[in-house]
Amino acid sequence: MNGRPIVVVGAGASGLMAAIWAAGRGRSVVLLEGTKDGGRKILISGGGRCNILPSVSAPGRFVTDSSPNVLRNMLRSWPLMEQRQFFDAEAGLALVLEEASGKLFPGSNSARNVRDALVTLALGRGIEIRFGVRAKGLEHGPDGWRVSTDEDTLVAASAVILATGGRSVPATGSDGWGLDLLTRLGHRVHPAYPALTPLTAEPPVHAHLSGISLEVTLEAPGPKKKMTTRGGFLFTHRGYSGPAILNISHMAVRSRLAGEARQPIFVKWTELDAEGWEQRLFQHRGVVSSLLAGYLPSRLGETLCREAGLEAGVTTAQLRRDQRLALLRCLTRYSLPWTGDEGYAKAEVTGGGLDLGEISARTMESRLHPGLFLCGELLDAFGPIGGHNFQWAWATGRAAGLGAAGKE
Numbered sequence: 473m474n475g476r477p478i479v480v481v482g483a484g485a486s487g488l489m490a491a492i493w494a495a496g497r498g499r500s501v502v503l504l505e506g507t508k509d510g511g512r513k514i515l516i517s518g519g520g521r522c523n524i525l526p527s528v529s530a531p532g533r534f535v536t537d538s539s540p541n542v543l544r545n546m547l548r549s550w551p552l553m554e555q556r557q558f559f560d561a562e563a564g565l566a567l568v569l570e571e572a573s574g575k576l577f578p579g580s581n582s583a584r585n586v587r588d589a590l591v592t593l594a595l596g597r598g599i600e601i602r603f604g605v606r607a608k609g610l611e612h613g614p615d616g617w618r619v620s621t622d623e624d625t626l627v628a629a630s631a632v633i634l635a636t637g638g639r640s641v642p643a644t645g646s647d648g649w650g651l652d653l654l655t656r657l658g659h660r661v662h663p664a665y666p667a668l669t670p671l672t673a674e675p676p677v678h679a680h681l682s683g684i685s686l687e688v689t690l691e692a693p694g695p696k697k698k699m700t701t702r703g704g705f706l707f708t709h710r711g712y713s714g715p716a717i718l719n720i721s722h723m724a725v726r727s728r729l730a731g732e733a734r735q736p737i738f739v740k741w742t743e744l745d746a747e748g749w750e751q752r753l754f755q756h757r758g759v760v761s762s763l764l765a766g767y768l769p770s771r772l773g774e775t776l777c778r779e780a781g782l783e784a785g786v787t788t789a790q791l792r793r794d795q796r797l798a799l800l801r802c803l804t805r806y807s808l809p810w811t812g813d814e815g816y817a818k819a820e821v822t823g824g825g826l827d828l829g830e831i832s833a834r835t836m837e838s839r840l841h842p843g844l845f846l847c848g849e850l851l852d853a854f855g856p857i858g859g860h861n862f863q864w865a866w867a868t869g870r871a872a873g874l875g876a877a878g879k880e
């Protein structure tokens with residue numbers, strides 16, 4: 473241990489948590505953070521309210537190219553209830569459940585409170601935080617690790633925890649530096665891609681619907697597995713967003729990056745299936761668009777009618793068979809005309825990253841480089857919208873902090 477501190481690189485969600493737990497075990501900790509204040513993703517999370525955790529864990533909804541079992545074990549290392557207790561008892565942040573979404577928020581509904589509480593907790597545990605200092609390199613010598621910085625200093629360390637995040641929203645300080653470093657260190661790193669990102673349509677054929685939101689079911693059939701998700705859908709000026717779109721966006725992004733045919737995404741706009749709509753069309757006497765207006769925002773209903781080839785004002789009695797079939801398809805299996813995505817600029821997380829098999833699931837220590845610990849978005853895993861990504865950052869950060877603190 474030779475009196476050297478544990479050096480944590482990155483004061484985002486996972487790095488702050490790692491530092492707090494390492495210091496809690498009596499170890500001296502230095503936290504290097506490239507931005508002037510750290511935790512910038514926490515600040516912009518949950519629309520400024522910070523959805524700290526989900527109320528129900530959902531490891532099966534995480535996406536990884538590594539072993540899903542290893543992912544489960546990492547997530548389970550800090551059960552949700554204990555995480556809630558930590559925020560309440562240690563960080564002074566009592567969490568409140570938003571019934572409709574199942575998400576947990578701080579009682580103050582302030583993301584700034586969350587970031588500030590974690591920084592205060594870290595300082596209270598004696599952690600030396602060096603803001604505005606970026607790590608540039610990492611080397612291992614006979615007497616431990618050395619982190620070089622953009623101030624041309626070398627920081628000696630008994631162990632290093634890398635918590636530098638992925639590539640999403642680079643303005644928050646995460647530019648993929650850690651991913652590139654791990655590749656150079658000989659680690660298996662799955663290619664990164666933007667995930668939980670809005671989709672675009674060029675030309676923006678639905679720009680006139682911008683601002684309309686509704687609950688939908690999306691289906692993305694895949695060669696290996698099909699993904700179905702239900703949730704909020706939002707028309708934007710440039711395309712499509714909302715939790716359901718964000719949750720399925722990686723399928724679209726990955727098909728684009730692989731140069732494959734465009735990933736089909738089918739929308740079921742209401743709870744009704746084709747049979748349910750058939751019945752409604754049969755029973756309704758009058759204009760088709762007024763029937764639809766009972767179930768859908770009227771401008772969307774009119775657009776779907778037009779796309780199904782219906783003349784304005786057509787009644788259910790006047791519908792030809794081909795029009796009825798086209799309308800049923802538009803209502804229950806609408807092929808979303810997305811053409812691109814908003815990329816890292818708007819991606820809530822980065823997909824891909826360090827293969828989970830390359831580290832110990834218990835301590836998060838690299839299997840190739842003893843004394844190097846990894847956590848957070850740098851790893852090959854992300855969860856759906858709903859607090860799952862912070863859950864991952866807190867759990868893996870804590871495990872890495874404890875792992876590094878236990879290292880002799």
Ligand SMILES: Cc1cc2nc3c(=O)[nH]c(=O)nc-3n(C[C@H](O)[C@H](O)[C@H](O)COP(=O)(O)OP(=O)(O)OC[C@H]3O[C@@H](n4cnc5c(N)ncnc54)[C@H](O)[C@@H]3O)c2cc1C
Nearest residue numbers: 482484485486506517518523607637645848849859861862
């Ligand atoms: C708009 C938005 C909203 C979100 N909302 C939610 C939400 O409500 N709930 C949820 O669960 N998840 C949410 N997320 C996802 C969540 O923010 C991330 O999963 C989480 O912040 C990842 O934490 P991290 O510590 O691994 O990485 P990051 O938060 O990216 O932190 C990495 C840190 O490392 C620093 N760093 C990078 N390189 C260096 C270097 N070389 N030297 C020094 N420092 C460096 C960066 O400056 C940064 O502070 C949201 C994300 C975005 C973008």
